[in-house]
Amino acid sequence: MNSVPEPPRRILVVGGGVAGFSAVNELRTRGYEGALTVLSPEGLPYDRPPLSKGYLLGTEDADKIRLAPEAWYAERGVEVLPERAVALRPAEGGVELDGGRLLAADRVLLAVGGAPRSLRIPGxxxxxxxxxxxxxxxxxxxxxxxxxxxxxxxxxxxxxxxxxxxxxxxxxxxxxxxxxxxxxxxxxxxxxxxxxxxxxxxxxxxxxxxxxxxxxxxxxxxxxxxxxxxxxxxxxxxxxxGIGIVPETGLAAAAGIAVDDGVIVDPSGATSNPAVFAAGDASRLRVADGTLLRRAEHWEAAVRSGQAAAAGLLGEPAPAFGAPWLWSDRHGVHVEAVGTLDPRQAPGSRTVLRAVGGVPQAAFLLAADGHLLGCAAVDLPLMVRAARRMIDRGLTPDPDALADPAVDPRKLAR
Ligand SMILES: Cc1cc2nc3c(=O)[nH]c(=O)nc-3n(C[C@H](O)[C@H](O)[C@H](O)COP(=O)(O)OP(=O)(O)OC[C@H]3O[C@@H](n4cnc5c(N)ncnc54)[C@H](O)[C@@H]3O)c2cc1C
Missing domain, CATH: 3.50.50.60 (FAD/NAD(P)-binding domain)
Known part of the structure; x- marks a missing residue:
């Protein structure tokens, strides 16, 4: 007879960034009723993208960039502790906090992000x-x-x-x-x-x-x-x-968990230790064929991996997520990209541009067989949304329609 694994009674999320927050939200949404604690040395979880945009400009304040108000955690029975983990102690059934206290947990999610890469030059x-x-x-x-x-x-x-x-x-x-x-x-x-x-x-x-x-x-x-x-x-x-980040792998490595420029996880966030999961910028995905993907350092990837790890923590299948997506705001324009735009990753691919008055509004990368691999666009979020649907469904759009500014993006994905 197959034994059904016991659901965890106490889950500890180390790190209150968007990956940890998304995991917590997903755990409760999936009906997890056990104890749930988040270690967040920076206080109530907040969002990072505004730190180089509205928050830096002073148009958004600390309250505005919180991922949820304090009451949200109380309503869901989520404890947020402003403390730092200094060691994973899976054999002792918990995590050691700064100060020496052992916090009990039968499953741990590492969502510890990364530190900015430093400039390795004199001065x-x-x-x-x-x-x-x-x-x-x-x-x-x-x-x-x-x-x-x-x-x-x-x-x-x-x-x-x-x-x-x-x-x-x-x-x-x-x-x-x-x-x-x-x-x-x-x-x-x-x-x-x-x-x-x-x-x-x-x-x-x-x-x-x-x-x-x-x-x-x-x-x-x-x-x-x-x-x-x-x-x-x-x-x-x-x-x-601003030269990228170094993933925080110290806690995992010290506990003997496999790391390689990130804590190595499977699609449900499982690490090489069955009691420890990982998500977000700190993690690096190994897909089914054994390939280690490049680490993502983007907001939506952190959200999705947090949600996937929540499923994994509960022993449920991880949801399938489509093409990766990112955005950036600068000089008053909004840029989005989905899938891949790098032709080196797809031999035989070609790029199609949609331009107005010679100024490119959107770029598409089409595979040799015509299916859409990626799209990036400036101030055209509907186009990127349509492209995302086409990529996830494996569609082969008409290149002339992609290039024609008169064609409504919503018609392209039909
Ligand atoms: C300024 C800025 C702008 C960005 N803009 C964009 C954007 O426009 N678009 C986009 O797609 N992405 C953007 N990103 C990237 C995106 O914000 C990150 O990918 C995302 O925040 C990663 O989330 P995370 O939860 O994995 O890590 P983090 O947000 O880094 O959270 C990790 C948390 O773990 C805590 N922690 C670390 N060690 C410990 C420990 N030992 N014990 C307890 N807690 C610990 C940290 O204090 C931190 O709060 C931006 C990032 C930054 C910094």
């Missing part, structure tokens, strides 16, 4: 980074009118900070060794349009690699001098690095 520790609300508060202090700000990394976060910084009146130099940042994520045409916006809005883009952050000199009256590989330098009152 690199002088660069500010952005991950937490406190980081955003600190950044806001230096983004004042006339401040000279050097931002290293022109990816999603660096570009958003550059946009906010010029909006706040700072003089911004955006430094990246790559000519066309974001091209793998949104395709070349949209990346070119987005990158050109920096210049139009007064951000100076610099294509080079920083090699040192030295002290500024008295003539410039600036705190820093960012020396670049091409021999030039940028004078700055503040330096910000």
């Amino acid at each position: 690199g520790e002088a660069a500010l980074t952005l991950r937490s609300r406190a980081d955003s508060d600190a950044l806001r202090q230096v983004l004042v009118p006339g401040a000279r700000v050097a931002i290293v990394g022109a990816g999603l976060i660096g570009a958003e900070v550059a946009s906010a910084a010029v909006g706040l009146g700072a003089e911004v130099a955006l430094i990246d060794p790559v000519e066309l940042p974001l091209a793998p994520a949104v395709g070349e045409a949209i990346a070119r349009r987005l990158h050109a916006m920096h210049g139009e809005r007064g951000v100076r883009t610099v294509v080079s690699l920083p090699v040192e952050i030295a002290a500024g000199n008295a003539n410039d009256g600036a705190a820093h001098l960012v020396r670049l590989a091409d021999g030039s330098s940028v004078v700055a009152d503040a330096v910000v690095a």
Whole structure:
């Protein structure tokens, strides 16, 4: 006779980011009635994307960016403790907190996110980074009118900070060794349009690699001098690095759980230890054929993996999720991308553009057999929604209709 696994009586979620929050929400939605505790050293869970957008600009406050009000947790019987886990002790049936107390749990979800990657160059520790609300508060202090700000990394976060910084009146130099940042994520045409916006809005883009952050000199009256590989330098009152994150794998690795640039999980969030699951930016998915996927560092991926881990924690099948999606807001435009836009990942693929007056509004990547692989668009969320449906259903849209601005996106997915 098959034995039915006992449902967990006490689940502990380590980390109150959007992955942990989504798991908690999903656990209660699925009818889990056991004890549920979230360790969240930063207090009530809040959302990170506004930290480089509205919160940084001062148009949204700490209350606005909370994932749920305090009452939400009380109504669902969810305990939120502002404490940090220092060790997983699965053999002892719990997790050790900072201070030595052992918190009992028969299942643990690691949703611990990651830390900003630091600039590994001489003086690199002088660069500010952005991950937490406190980081955003600190950044806001230096983004004042006339401040000279050097931002290293022109990816999603660096570009958003550059946009906010010029909006706040700072003089911004955006430094990246790559000519066309974001091209793998949104395709070349949209990346070119987005990158050109920096210049139009007064951000100076610099294509080079920083090699040192030295002290500024008295003539410039600036705190820093960012020396670049091409021999030039940028004078700055503040330096910000936006060069990705390092996943938090320390707790898992110390407990002997398999990690490889992320805590390795299956599609239901299970790690190599049956009592421990993982989700969000800290995790890395191994799919059924054994392939380890690249780690996602995007909001929706964190939500979905939290939901999948909730199913896994309860021993239920994980929901199937479709193509990955991301968004970014900068210089007053809203960008979304779904699926893949990187032709290197699909030999024989081709890109189709939808442009108005020569300005690309949307880019589509079509596989060699014609089915849609990805779409990125500027201020066209309906188009991305339609593309998402087409990708998830494996449709082969008419390339002429994709390219024609007169064709309503909603008609494309029918
Ligand atoms: C400034 C910014 C802007 C972004 N903008 C976008 C965007 O526009 N679009 C998009 O798709 N994505 C965006 N992202 C990415 C997205 O926010 C992340 O992918 C998402 O927040 C990851 O959620 P998470 O829960 O996995 O990790 P996190 O949000 O990092 O949460 C992890 C939590 O775990 C806690 N923790 C860590 N260690 C411990 C421990 N030992 N004990 C207890 N708790 C611990 C941390 O304090 C943290 O609160 C942005 C991210 C940032 C930082």
